[in-house]
Amino acid sequence: MQRLAELPTPTPHYDALIVGAGPSGSSCAYWLARAGWSVLLIEKKHFPREKTCGDGLTPRSVFQLQAMGLEDQLIAHGHRYEGLRAFGFGASLEMKWPEHPTFPNYGYTITRFNLDGLVAETARNHGATVLNYAEVVGLLEPGDPSPTKLRAAAGVVVRDTETGDLREIKGRYVIVADGQNSRLGRELGTERNRSWPMGMALRGYYASERHDEGWIDSHLDIRDTTGAVVPGYGWIFPLGDGRVNVGVGLLSTGGAWKGVNTTKLQEYFVAQVGEAWGLNESTSLGAPTGGRLPMGLAIGPRVGVNTLVIGDAAGTINPFNGEGIAYGYETGRLAAGVVAEALVTRRPEALELYDERLDQAYRDYYRVARAFVRLISQPQILSVCVGAGLRIAPLMNELLAVMANLMRNDQRGPAEVGYRALVRLTKVLPDQVFDLLLGDATREPARLSA
Numbered sequence: 001m002q003r004l005a006e007l008p009t010p011t012p013h014y015d016a017l018i019v020g021a022g023p024s025g026s027s028c029a030y031w032l033a034r035a036g037w038s039v040l041l042i043e044k045k046h047f048p049r050e051k052t053c054g055d056g057l058t059p060r061s062v063f064q065l066q067a068m069g070l071e072d073q074l075i076a077h078g079h080r081y082e083g084l085r086a087f088g089f090g091a092s093l094e095m096k097w098p099e100h101p102t103f104p105n106y107g108y109t110i111t112r113f114n115l116d117g118l119v120a121e122t123a124r125n126h127g128a129t130v131l132n133y134a135e136v137v138g139l140l141e142p143g144d145p146s147p148t149k150l151r152a153a154a155g156v157v158v159r160d161t162e163t164g165d166l167r168e169i170k171g172r173y174v175i176v177a178d179g180q181n182s183r184l185g186r187e188l189g190t191e192r193n194r195s196w197p198m199g200m201a202l203r204g205y206y207a208s209e210r211h212d213e214g215w216i217d218s219h220l221d222i223r224d225t226t227g228a229v230v231p232g233y234g235w236i237f238p239l240g241d242g243r244v245n246v247g248v249g250l251l252s253t254g255g256a257w258k259g260v261n262t263t264k265l266q267e268y269f270v271a272q273v274g275e276a277w278g279l280n281e282s283t284s285l286g287a288p289t290g291g292r293l294p295m296g297l298a299i300g301p302r303v304g305v306n307t308l309v310i311g312d313a314a315g316t317i318n319p320f321n322g323e324g325i326a327y328g329y330e331t332g333r334l335a336a337g338v339v340a341e342a343l344v345t346r347r348p349e350a351l352e353l354y355d356e357r358l359d360q361a362y363r364d365y366y367r368v369a370r371a372f373v374r375l376i377s378q379p380q381i382l383s384v385c386v387g388a389g390l391r392i393a394p395l396m397n398e399l400l401a402v403m404a405n406l407m408r409n410d411q412r413g414p415a416e417v418g419y420r421a422l423v424r425l426t427k428v429l430p431d432q433v434f435d436l437l438l439g440d441a442t443r444e445p446a447r448l449s450a
């Protein structure tokens with residue numbers, strides 16, 4: 001991987017400039033470079049680097065990594081697991097990942113410290129130029145603001161984070177993959193629909209003798225020291241390297257559960273499950289760190305004349321389960337497809353296909369997911385559903401397939417039938433009625449396409 005000063009002079013004019021080398025940016029760079037386009041992937045940190053995450057890959061993520069030829073690396077650096085153990089309200093259930101014609105029936109855990117550099121490296125091996133210590137600090141010749149489109153940009157201004165050197169770099173297309181805080185996305189004109197669900201999560205590492213278990217744990221009832229249920233969910237993901245990743249998440253809609261402190265939630269959670277996993281101050285490997293989870297395609301617009309936003313910058317996290325890595329890889333790949341189409345045909349309008357393809361891939365699913373989040377944001381509903389659900393194994397297995405977006409097109413099992421019924425419901429009810437029914441009358445007028 002290169003430094004800014006190592007780029008040739010005069011600076012090449014790239015087919016695609018990609019800002020951020022997380023899952024979405026590196027996947028986009030891989031697919032474009034593999035197709036032969038000149039790609040500059042610009043990352044402000046240097047690999048390997050820490051990234052706050054649960055480090056859990058579902059079968060959807062594994063599938064994308066397989067497609068990029070990286071499963072051997074997962075075997076070498078990750079920890080394979082077979083499914084999810086769910087706990088809540090006195091019940092527990094072990095659920096294997098379902099059999100699926102496309103996706104594998106297993107997942108991996110792997111730290112982002114190890115994972116993200118692997119994907120950036122494979123993009124580089126396929127011809128992308130990857131810059132490290134290179135922060136994009138501005139846009140070149142930004143176009144006019146518009147409520148429905150991203151601004152255009154002739155390129156970006158890049159600063160070497162160590163030397164402070166600045167360089168202007170031009171590109172035909174600019175793809176923003178700078179994550180949940182997306183400063184560049186906002187500069188291009190993105191906004192989050194604030195009445196749609198948003199997640200917050202916190203994670204820490206602990207040494208644990210149970211580090212190589214073949215299941216990931218999810219706790220749906222976190223309790224405070226008095227035994228009262230507090231809103232949120234917790235996870236323990238064994239990493240197979242002596243450590244477990246322990247975290248808590250909060251899903252909130254329109255201010256529900258406002259004022260809940262994730263650090264306190266994490267303390268309650270560790271107090272609740274700590275003994276069984278050997279989690280305490282002496283096994284803690286450092287203070288927990290947190291971040292936001294923009295979800296359900298709540299961020300837009302996502303397309304400009306020559307610009308796109310992908311991954312967390314476009315709010316692509318799955319509201320059902322807080323998973324964002326797979327959707328980073330997938331949206332990076334979708335974006336690469338439309339940019340390649342625009343480059344081949346010399347028709348920048350091909351970029352519009354990105355929104356269409358996002359809609360095809362996620363619109364209905366995320367609409368159902370947002371409704372689900374609204375429902376379970378109400379603690380009474382959560383306790384009834386989880387308490388009853390975990391006692392009905394077949395129901396929960398079907399729900400796992402829905403929540404991890406692993407329904408089958410070739411079958412009409414209960415998961416598929418139930419899900420399709422919900423999609424039909426979301427389609428016949430106008431947005432406003434749908435939101436009202438689910439207790440959120442504050443939805444902004446639809447500016448986004450979803």
Ligand SMILES: Cc1cc2nc3c(=O)[nH]c(=O)nc-3n(C[C@H](O)[C@H](O)[C@H](O)COP(=O)(O)OP(=O)(O)OC[C@H]3O[C@@H](n4cnc5c(N)ncnc54)[C@H](O)[C@@H]3O)c2cc1C
Binds near residue numbers: 177203317
């Ligand atoms: C606590 C927590 C736990 C989570 N657990 C999971 C999980 O277990 N499984 C899962 O699938 N998802 C999980 N997620 C979500 C997941 O981490 C994100 O959805 C995913 O990282 C999004 O990928 P991305 O490429 O869009 O953004 P990021 O991974 O955030 O990557 C953005 C990159 O851009 C770089 N960058 C930013 N600004 C600039 C700039 N101006 N110039 C150059 N580079 C820049 C950053 O350094 C970074 O490398 C979790 C999130 C949190 C907060």
